[in-house]
Amino acid sequence: EKREDAIKREVTEELGVRIKILKILHSADEILLEDKQHWLATTYIVKIIGKKKPKIMEPKKCDAISWFSLKKLPKPLSHVTTVDLKEFKRQYKEAL
Numbered sequence: 001e002k003r004e005d006a007i008k009r010e011v012t013e014e015l016g017v018r019i020k021i022l023k024i025l026h027s028a029d030e031i032l033l034e035d036k037q038h039w040l041a042t043t044y045i046v047k048i049i050g051k052k053k054p055k056i057m058e059p060k061k062c063d064a065i066s067w068f069s070l071k072k073l074p075k076p077l078s079h080v081t082t083v084d085l086k087e088f089k090r091q092y093k094e095a096l
Helices: 003-015 079-091
Strands: 018-032 037-049
Touching: 003 018, 003 037, 018 079, 037 079
Parallel strands: none
Antiparallel strands: 018 037
């Protein structure tokens, strides 16, 4: 399964919505020394197809889902989310 196909499938399975991938924002390394793991996280810019709103389809995987303003994000943010935000602001600074 291609990466983009897997992302579309996972979003539908976990959030109950279909998405269109617009572009890759970037990829970031996340090295978890304590766990001896290395993740290559690829972040995409996507658009929800249709009028359905995302909802938790697999309640054992997470407790809540919500939308946040870039100015009022919850803390703490993961390393990858922090890197994602920095790159998003760099690429889309004129839109902010």
